[in-house]
Amino acid sequence: MKISVIYGYSEASPDDLKYIENLLGKYDIESSIMYVDDLEKLDKDIDLIITIGGDDIILKTLLYLYDKEIPLLSLYGRRSRGFLYVAGINLFPELLNEIIRRNYIVEDRVRLAIKMGSKTLPPVLNDAVILSKVSGRLIRYSLYINNEFIWRDDADGVIVSTPTGSTAYALSAGGSIIKDANVFEIVPINTLIPTHKPIVTSSRNRILICDLTPDEYILILDGQIRIEIDTDKIEFYRSKYRARFIKLRDSTNFSIDKRLVRRVIPSAEADILKDMPPSAKLIYKVLEYEGPLTYRELLIKSGLPARTLRYALNKLLSRGIIIKSHLDRDVRKMIYMLKK
Incomplete structure (x- = not known):
């Protein structure tokens, strides 16, 4: 062995x-x-x-x-x-x-396969997220499922999630918890169009996000890899791996x-967070999911503008929901974590 x-x-x-x-x-x-x-x-x-x-x-x-x-x-x-x-x-x-x-x-x-133009990317376990390269700027895209037009949207971003990822970033952005179902979920992030709600579709279907502006957006794979989008369309489908x-x-x-x-916030913690802005709830979920992170890591993984991230952190710190301490390997940097 x-x-x-x-x-x-x-x-x-x-x-x-x-x-x-x-x-x-x-x-x-x-x-x-x-x-x-x-x-x-x-x-x-x-x-x-x-x-x-x-x-x-x-x-x-x-x-x-x-x-x-x-x-x-x-x-x-x-x-x-x-x-x-x-x-x-x-x-x-x-x-x-x-x-x-x-x-x-x-x-x-199940993992989600991704094809960006002619390039096939590594399949993801949780999700793929499309955001603007410039923090705070909207993206514009069209959504098709099995070649059927669904909508044209303006939003902070869009998430395509597996059932495993449905309780992570997708849930924080308004998606549903998916259990025991062979489906994928498409979740617009802070869409400008109120009727554009998260969509759950069969994992047998092919999802196309297109009409993107090349070189202005990024694709984030499982919160770990950031790729500049150099094409106007990205296709998502069930991976055979x-x-x-x-x-x-x-x-x-x-x-x-x-x-x-258990990624879902327990009721006692929900009471603490109920008056918090969405950005603070998102940062809570990122820290719960990823563990302790530096400011830069939070900026990358959350996709929030720097000013919004600082505001969210200050809100959570003032309530005592999170704490910060010096990073062991570099005392000049701070690390943020949930208060146990």
């Missing part, structure tokens, strides 16, 4: 990594351990990938894997946890034993769908 372990910044200590390496060697498992920013070194001819950290580590890994359907086992680390994890890094020995015994099943999740997640066969408390629904 060949296993690769991919970890995020501050998610595993040097002692953690050494212990994992020794344990894998004890079972004669061929392994490699690497930081997530070194994915280009990943050997794709492997049996299993173990990620340590938040969901962003999974998303980056899947984008890099592209058409490889290598099963993933996700562990939350020392800095953050996501919604797709099986357990914490402290339970690695027990989990490895279950893997060796083949006491697990593989759960498949799945994301595959390890689920322990005897587990009674692990369900990806249940964890994804």
